[in-house]
Structures are given as structure tokens and as C-alpha cells.
Amino acid sequence: MTQHFAPIEGASPVDTALSETVVRIVDLRRRFGQTPAVDGVSLTVRKGEVLGIIGRSGAGKSTLIRCLNGLERPDSGQIFVEGREITGLSERDLQPLRRRIGMIFQHFNLLSAKTVEENVALPLKIEGQSRDERLRRAAELLELVGLADKAKAYPAALSGGQKQRVGIARALAARPAVLLSDEATSALDPETTRSILALLKDINQKLGLTILLITHELEVVRSIADRVAVIDAGRIVEEGQVWSIFADPRTEVTRSLLAGIRPQLPQAIATRLTGVGREAILRVDIAGEAARRPLLQELATSVPGRFRLVHGGIDTIQGEPVGTLFLGVDTASRGIAETIEFLNARKARVEVLGYVTDNA
Numbered sequence: 001m002t003q004h005f006a007p008i009e010g011a012s013p014v015d016t017a018l019s020e021t022v023v024r025i026v027d028l029r030r031r032f033g034q035t036p037a038v039d040g041v042s043l044t045v046r047k048g049e050v051l052g053i054i055g056r057s058g059a060g061k062s063t064l065i066r067c068l069n070g071l072e073r074p075d076s077g078q079i080f081v082e083g084r085e086i087t088g089l090s091e092r093d094l095q096p097l098r099r100r101i102g103m104i105f106q107h108f109n110l111l112s113a114k115t116v117e118e119n120v121a122l123p124l125k126i127e128g129q130s131r132d133e134r135l136r137r138a139a140e141l142l143e144l145v146g147l148a149d150k151a152k153a154y155p156a157a158l159s160g161g162q163k164q165r166v167g168i169a170r171a172l173a174a175r176p177a178v179l180l181s182d183e184a185t186s187a188l189d190p191e192t193t194r195s196i197l198a199l200l201k202d203i204n205q206k207l208g209l210t211i212l213l214i215t216h217e218l219e220v221v222r223s224i225a226d227r228v229a230v231i232d233a234g235r236i237v238e239e240g241q242v243w244s245i246f247a248d249p250r251t252e253v254t255r256s257l258l259a260g261i262r263p264q265l266p267q268a269i270a271t272r273l274t275g276v277g278r279e280a281i282l283r284v285d286i287a288g289e290a291a292r293r294p295l296l297q298e299l300a301t302s303v304p305g306r307f308r309l310v311h312g313g314i315d316t317i318q319g320e321p322v323g324t325l326f327l328g329v330d331t332a333s334r335g336i337a338e339t340i341e342f343l344n345a346r347k348a349r350v351e352v353l354g355y356v357t358d359n360a
């Protein structure tokens with residue numbers, strides 16, 4: 001979908017070299033006293049992609065998003081939206097660019113005294129559209145988010161998921177270049193979260209909508225993002241395609257964020273691990289080709305000796321298999337070095353976690 005906007009008087013020159021880039025952030029910095037909340041962030045969001053920004057509490061996500069929607073002034077660095085620099089603009093010049101960014105929030109931010117259709121149509125009033133035009137667009141959007149029958153209802157009569165659908169419809173009313181989602185599913189139960197994420201993905205695919213998601217939940221990133229950037233202490237510490245970051249996290253912060261949703265060694269075994277024992281416990285990480293082949297069968301036929309699958313599984317992320325298996329290898333009958341060598345040769349990453357003396 002091609003987005004157009006009227007030239008803005010006094011705005012900075014167009015950054016033509018990056019026309020497919022919807023948002024470009026260059027070395028952005030914002031500090032509060034001694035705290036560098038955003039400490040040199042550079043990022044691009046390309047047209048039609050879903051980029052997830054994930055980080056723990058206090059990592060700098062809100063500050064970054066506030067810089068993006070113009071609520072916070074960075075100390076230095078630049079932000080371009082559709083090639084136009086928004087950093088350094090006066091409040092007046094910022095207004096039209098702000099409308100190129102749609103926002104959805106954790107607590108929906110709907111006006112309780114206005115009906116659903118009035119909430120959705122509100123951004124268009126600011127644009128000066130007639131009441132008929134506004135209501136026509138609102139009806140179109142409510143259809144898109146599956147709430148056509150709630151047009152005349154008030155927000156108080158809606159469930160959390162329905163409120164967020166209204167929030168999405170309102171954010172899309174003025175046909176923004178990018179949708180910023182600030183923890184938009186954090187207040188919702190898991191089933192409603194799934195339906196909202198499915199809706200966002202559907203809109204992303206149907207309309208080619210560009211989405212920038214800020215979240216502390218990797219599950220959100222896993223289900224709909226194309227790329228992910230991990231932010232920690234104001235810096236992007238890791239960035240890449242979602243499946244590859246899940247398959248091979250490079251930083252401790254990413255590993256700890258992943259811990260909640262990747263298979264973990266069962267507690268009953270983890271607490272019994274020692275430095276020696278009859279059974280070695282191996283963590284085997286596989287992705288792509290390695291996860292497509294009958295790895296355990298090949299291991300059983302190629303290397304003599306006993307082993308068992310203790311725990312684990314294979315997930316599909318962006319169509320790519322990503323898995324973690326925990327194997328118990330009987331050290332009396334099977335060589336550990338040989339087993340690891342065999343698995344490494346098939347592009348599996350192997351770590352010996354420790355040993356247990358009995359395999360209860």
C-alpha cells in the first residue's frame with residue numbers, strides 16, 4: 001500500500017535514499033540525570049514489516065516510544081518517519097507527522113463518553129473530514145476489526161479485547177504509515193491476546209501495514225514479528241529475524257527473556273545435577289535443517305550406546321523449526337565426545353549441563 005502525505009512547510013528535506021524504510025532511528029540518546037534511558041539506539045523499520053522491540057522493565061522501551069511519538073525530546077540523534085526528520089521540529093510542524101503514526105496502548109485510552117464509532121472517527125475530525133466521511137471510514141474499520149455490530153455501543157459495555165479492537169480501528173483511521181503498539185496486549189488474558197495478535201497480523205498482511213511492537217513478552221514477538229530488537233539499559237543488544245534469535249540467542253538478557261517460553265530442563269533433574277555420574281545430561285539446540293532431519297534416529301543408529309530423551313520439543317517460528325532437546329546419555333555404554341561430535345556435525349549446538357547418578 002503506497003502512503004502519501006502533503007508536503008509540510010518548514011519540515012526537513014526528504015531522505016530519498018531510504019524510501020522503503022518507514023521509520024529510521026539514528027544514534028538516539030535521552031538521559032534522565034545519571035540514567036541513560038536511551039543510549040545510542042539505531043533502528044530501521046521497513047515498509048510492511050512487523051518489528052518487535054523487547055526488553056525488561058526499565059530497559060528504555062517507553063522512553064524510545066515517547067521519542068517516536070514526539071512526547072519526549074531526545075538529547076541527540078535523529079528519527080525519520082517516511083524519510084522526514086521529526087527530531088528538532090517545532091510542535092506545530094510535528095503535528096502532521098504525528099498523524100503518520102498510529103498508536104495502540106495497554107489501557108486502550110478510549111473516550112468513555114463517546115460511542116465506539118465516535119472514538120474510531122475522532123482522529124478524522126482533527127483532519128477536518130465531514131461527519132459522513134468520518135462515519136463511513138469508522139464503519140469500514142469496525143468491519144475490519146470484527147466489531148461492526150458495536151458501532152453505537154459505549155466502551156464500558158465492551159470486553160478488554162473488544163476495547164483493544166476499537167483502539168486498533170481508531171489508530172488506523174487516518175491511514176498511518178506505521179502502527180506503534182505499546183504493550184497492547186499486556187492487560188489481556190492469553191486467549192484474547194492471541195486473538196488481538198492474530199488481528200494485527202491479519203491487518204499487516206492484508207493492508208501491508210508496518211507495525212512497531214513494544215513489549216516485554218517474547219510470546220508476542222514470537223507470534224507476529226518478522227524481526228526483533230532486544231533492548232537492555234538503553235541499548236539494542238541483539239537484533240535479527242525472530243526465528244534466528246530464538247534459535248541462537250547471543251546475549252544473557254535474550255536468554256533470560258527466552259527462558260519463560262523455551263523448553264527448560266525439568267526442575268527434578270536440574271536440582272540433581274552433579275559433576276560426575278552415570279548419565280550425562282545434554283542440552284541440544286537445533287534449528288533449520290538440523291531440526292528437519294530425524295536426528296535422534298540417526299544418533300541411535302550411528303553411535304553405539306544408550307541415550308534417552310528427557311524433555312524438549314520443536315516449535316515452528318516464521319515457518320522455521322526451532323527446537324531444544326534434553327538428552328540423557330548413558331556414559332557407561334556411549335562416548336560423550338562421539339555423541340557431541342555427531343550432533344555438532346549435524347549443526348546442532350550441544351552443551352553438557354552435568355551428570356546424574358540415577359535416571360529417575
Ligand SMILES: Nc1ncnc2c1ncn2[C@@H]1O[C@H](COP(=O)(O)OP(=O)(O)OP(=O)(O)O)[C@@H](O)[C@H]1O
Binds near residue numbers: 055057059216
Ligand atoms: N521522566 C523520567 N525521569 C527520570 N528517570 C526516568 C524517566 N523516565 C524514565 N526514566 C528512567 O529511564 C530508564 C528507562 O525507563 P523506561 O520507562 O523507558 O523503561 P521501560 O523499558 O519502558 O520500562 P517498563 O517496561 O517498566 O515501562 C529507567 O531507569 C527509568 O527509571
